[in-house]
Amino acid sequence: MERSDxxxxxxxxxxxxxxxxxxxxxxxPLLYNFSVRFVGISVAADIVQEVFIKVWRNLxxxxxxxxxxxxxxxxxxxxxxxxxxxxxxxxxxSDMETPDGDSLIDTVPDKADLPDAVLEKLQDVQYLNxxxxxxxxxxxxxxxxxxxxxxxxxxxxxxxxxxxxxxxSHHRRALEQxxxxxxxxxx
Amino acid sequence: xEKANDTLQKVFTNAKYHPELSLTDDIWHAIVxxxxxxQRIKFWSYSFVGAFSLVSLFPVLASLFRQFVESGFSExxxxxxxxxxxxxxxxxxxxxxxxxxxPTTSLILSLALLFVxxxxxxxxxxxxxxxxxxxxxx
Numbered sequence: 001m002e003r004s005d006x007x008x009x010x011x012x013x014x015x016x017x018x019x020x021x022x023x024x025x026x027x028x029p030l031l032y033n034f035s036v037r038f039v040g041i042s043v044a045a046d047i048v049q050e051v052f053i054k055v056w057r058n059l060x061x062x063x064x065x066x067x068x069x070x071x072x073x074x075x076x077x078x079x080x081x082x083x084x085x086x087x088x089x090x091x092x093x094s095d096m097e098t099p100d101g102d103s104l105i106d107t108v109p110d111k112a113d114l115p116d117a118v119l120e121k122l123q124d125v126q127y128l129n130x131x132x133x134x135x136x137x138x139x140x141x142x143x144x145x146x147x148x149x150x151x152x153x154x155x156x157x158x159x160x161x162x163x164x165x166x167x168x169s170h171h172r173r174a175l176e177q178x179x180x181x182x183x184x185x186x187x
Numbered sequence: 188x189e190k191a192n193d194t195l196q197k198v199f200t201n202a203k204y205h206p207e208l209s210l211t212d213d214i215w216h217a218i219v220x221x222x223x224x225x226q227r228i229k230f231w232s233y234s235f236v237g238a239f240s241l242v243s244l245f246p247v248l249a250s251l252f253r254q255f256v257e258s259g260f261s262e263x264x265x266x267x268x269x270x271x272x273x274x275x276x277x278x279x280x281x282x283x284x285x286x287x288x289x290p291t292t293s294l295i296l297s298l299a300l301l302f303v304x305x306x307x308x309x310x311x312x313x314x315x316x317x318x319x320x321x322x323x324x325x
Contacts, residue, residue, distance in 0.1 A: 020218075025211050032206035045206060049214045056218050119194045125202045132202075147199035175195075 005069035013060060020059070023069075024052060030149055031077050037132060037140055038081050047084060051077045067158070074145065074159040118182045131181050139174035142167055230314035237307030244300045251297050254290035263288060 003011075003022070011019035031051055035044040054076050062072060122128050132140055141160065145151045151159070157167045255261060263285045267274060274281055 021215055024215055028211045028214065029203075029206055032210065033204045036204040041204070044204075045210055045213075048206070048210065049217055052214050053218060053221065056221075119198070122195075122198045123201075128198060128202045143199070147196050148203055150196075 006064045009064055027073055034077055034144055037144055038137055039084060047080055051080050071155050071158045118179050121182050135174060135177060139170055142170045143174050226314045230311055233307045233311035237304055240300045240304040247297050247300060251290060251293040254293050258288040260288040
């Protein structure tokens with residue numbers, strides 16, 4: 001039976017170094033996929049390594065009873081990516097927020113349903129990834145965490161330090177923008 | 188809505204980027220190397236402090252013995268074995284005199300150095316074992 005993150009952390013803290021390797025095996029693909037979307041393939045591996053070194057250093061301070069490991073590790077990843085982009089003087093996640101703030105976003109009507117025609121076009125992996133790259137980073141991260149990492153909106157909110165309603169509206173807006181991009185794309 | 192959600196889930200899952208197979212091992216190796224370096228630094232730090240406290244212990248002990256002799260502590264103590272009758276009568280005075288004759292500073296310093304030395308030996312021994320041996324796969 002597969003051991004839970006919490007069990008592995010407990011084992012590691014008791015001195016079983018191999019338990020950390022198991023966490024590493026479990027989370028490397030997830031963090032890599034998340035990182036690639038914001039820093040590109042060439043840098044993603046370095047970001048993941050930096051994240052795991054931070055996790056390894058701070059795991060003894062992590063409180064299992066207060067937070068999920070998955071949420072924590074994605075928060076570290078996001079912060080590491082933000083630091084990297086800031087150093088590169090590139091755009092950071094927060095710069096891409098709307099100037100009006102989240103209250104306005106929350107008032108956007110729910111148009112998240114994607115028509116079948118749009119869904120069909122999105123089946124093309126390369127096309128989807130190109131479209132995702134065209135989305136603002138804060139929309140991309142919500143979609144990736146929700147659909148690829150199967151996190152709940154609440155978990156995403158905690159990982160990204162955003163209110164639940166903001167995450168939901170980012171999700172709605174991201175799908176709406178994705179739909180527009182597919183519909184308006186040259187045939 | 189549910190169906191669209193499932194489809195999106197599938198579509199996004201197919202669009203995942205996968206790392207090179209060696210990435211996990213590379214990260215693990217980097218962590219092991221860091222751990223080894225940290226353990227090596229700790230080992231040498233404890234060894235240095237331990238050796239320093241051991242070397243310092245000798246002159247402090249020599250001074251302690253000299254002060255014991257000079258203070259007459261051994262003479263007072265010998266009374267315990269030679270004149271037990273007067274000890275029963277004047278035990279309070281004897282205890283106070285013995286306590287007064289103790290070279291307190293040297294004694295505290297010697298015990299502190301001994302404590303630091305033993306602590307360093309214990310801590311350094313923890314890092315003697317190779318960290319690679321500790322980092323077995325789960």
